[in-house]
Amino acid sequence: MSWTEERVELLKKMWSEGQSASQIAKALGGVTRNAVIGKVHRLGLSNRTGGAGAPPKPEPKPAEAPLTEAPKMEAPKAAAPVAEPEIEMEAPKPRETVTSVKIPVPAARKPIVPAGQPLPPQPSANEVSPEALATQREAEMKARRLTLMELTERTCKWPIGDPATDDFWFCGHPVQAGKPYCEAHVGVAFQPMSSRRDRRR
DNA sequence: CCCTGATTCGC
DNA sequence: GCGAATCAGG
Numbered sequence: 001m002s003w004t005e006e007r008v009e010l011l012k013k014m015w016s017e018g019q020s021a022s023q024i025a026k027a028l029g030g031v032t033r034n035a036v037i038g039k040v041h042r043l044g045l046s047n048r049t050g051g052a053g054a055p056p057k058p059e060p061k062p063a064e065a066p067l068t069e070a071p072k073m074e075a076p077k078a079a080a081p082v083a084e085p086e087i088e089m090e091a092p093k094p095r096e097t098v099t100s101v102k103i104p105v106p107a108a109r110k111p112i113v114p115a116g117q118p119l120p121p122q123p124s125a126n127e128v129s130p131e132a133l134a135t136q137r138e139a140e141m142k143a144r145r146l147t148l149m150e151l152t153e154r155t156c157k158w159p160i161g162d163p164a165t166d167d168f169w170f171c172g173h174p175v176q177a178g179k180p181y182c183e184a185h186v187g188v189a190f191q192p193m194s195s196r197r198d199r200r201r
Numbered sequence: 202c203c204c205t206g207a208t209t210c211g212c
Numbered sequence: 213g214c215g216a217a218t219c220a221g222g
Binding site for chain 2: 037046149150
């Protein structure tokens with residue numbers, strides 16, 4: 001394979017979108033991530049965005065400014081300290097249900113609510129089918145306890161414990177093809193609407 | 202171990 | 213110009 005214009009275009013596009021070299025290589029086919037990185041450097045578009053350590057920031061791509069003519073336009077943005085919405089990902093937090101079962105979590109741990117008071121809101125599903133919940137416990141007892149860095153596309157990203165304390169890690173079991181969670185957690189994460197009791201707001 | 206990008210250097 | 217090997221790091 002060679003770097004045809006089309007391929008280079010796709011490379012540029014994907015790179016600017018924050019795609020990783022390996023992802024780009026996969027999309028292009030016939031090249032390795034090394035080849036992609038090498039090309040990226042040769043093209044001189046190394047740092048994707050101003051900040052070097054800036055994390056992949058998907059450009060919303062406002063709109064192609066026609067820009068027929070705009071000689072010296074200074075954008076005197078009077079600094080608008082916009083409050084970041086900070087959207088939370090769909091990350092259901094495993095909830096401890098008071099049952100007779102003992103130590104559902106790996107090693108004996110402090111109560112799961114030690115932190116101060118905040119404790120992030122838990123948006124989604126609370127009512128999980130008993131069996132799914134049981135399976136969930138099993139999985140958590142054997143959790144690999146991965147840290148954020150250790151997560152990959154193939155590790156279960158189900159959070160366990162309290163993010164505000166050290167008692168926090170990710171399941172880490174092999175994910176179920178495509179899904180972000182392992183089989184057990186897919187079970188509690190993706191529930192049919194029907195089985196979800198309507199909570200009267 | 203999984204992954205990331207950066208750099209080098211023979212081709 | 214190309215990209216595998218290597219490096220440095222999360």
